[in-house]
Each structure stands twice: as structure tokens, then as C-alpha cells.
Amino acid sequence: GAGVSQSPRYKVAKRGQDVALRCDPISGHVSLFWYQQALGQGPEFLTYFQNEAQLDKSGLPSDRFFAERPEGSVSTLKIQRTQQEDSAVYLCASSLVAGGITGELFFGEGSRLTVL
């Protein structure tokens, strides 16, 4: 596809369940970012990959959050033992440029997670 694809678009989980969110970036994009967006707020940085290397994970809120991009393309964000405060939209963005320094990030439509 031409854009960034995220799946699932919607996920409902019971508290304590594990979830996995997938991101297919634009082919050839070296940079991949994950963001968390709460209702009415701007996106908050979670983690950054340059190819397969996770260069910044300072935004991950707890050790229940884990991200990987093993082959430098598709990425998965995993949340273990989900809590209600994890309910949010999780956005993936990719960039052709290392570090996304041009600001031209291409975002997917997001995965909306609701934890009951």
C-alpha cells in the first residue's frame, strides 16, 4: 500500500490481557515512531526505531510496554497486563529520513485500544 498501515484499528481488551498492535510502514522508510494519543491531547512519543535498531525508548510508560522491529520494516507494539490507563489511540509514523529530522512523518490511522 501507499501509506502506513496499522492493525487492528480497534481493540477491546479486558484488564490484565496482553495486546499486540502492528504497524506496516511505507516501504523504504528507515525511521519508525510509536506515539500514544489520549482523547483531546496531542500524540506523546513512545519509542523510535532506525531500521531494526531501537534508538530511543524513553517514552515507554512502564516495563509492560515493549516494541520491536526485527527486520527493519514491520513493527509490533506489545502491551502486557493491560490497565485502564492504557486506553488510548496508538499511532505509528514512518519517515524516509533518519531521525525524522525533516518533520515529515507519515502517520497511520492508529489503533484505538479500550481496556475494560
Add this chain to the structure above:
Amino acid sequence: EDQVTQSPEALRLQEGESSSLNCSYTVSGLRGLFWYRQDPGKGPEFLFTLYSAGEEKEKERLKATLTKKESFLHITAPKPEDSATYLCAVQATGGFKTIFGAGTRLFVKA
């Protein structure tokens, strides 16, 4: 601490009524300031990057400007299709994190 504050939170305009959105920022060293547009249920869409004070960028009815402490997004003669949330973000030198403001929700009435 790096921070981005946007005002107003919401702005209601009549079609054709020009206005400006404000983005105030504090950052240790600015690599770039970015503007995005976000429609409901969608991811943000890139609009502009500004790198240094005095720089301006234009696209259709939108014009972004940058000073050492603020950026403005000027909307000239807006149309209803300009209704969206406009997000401002900064990236500091030496890092990869892009810090977003909470956005300004713009409503343009025909």
C-alpha cells in the same frame, strides 16, 4: 524541560474570516518546528517544517511563521474544509523525540 503550548484550545470562524493559531515552545536546542493537521479518526498529516527564526512557509490558505519562542499558523479566508485540529510539534537537537502540543480545534462555518 522541552514543552509546547498551543492556543486557543478551540477556534470558531465564519467562512472567509482570517485568523491565527499560536504555538509557544521551550526547547533546549531547536532542530525543527512542525505543523500537522489531524482530522477526526485519522492520523496527523504533515503540513510544514520551520528550522530557524524568521522562516516562513505557505501552502494554499495556510502560512506558518517562526520566532525564537513562538510559531503562528495564519489561516487566510478559511473554508469549511479547513476544519480540523492543528498540531504544533518540536524536535530538539541531539534527540529523536518529537514533542506535540495539545492542538487547536478549528471549526469553520459556512
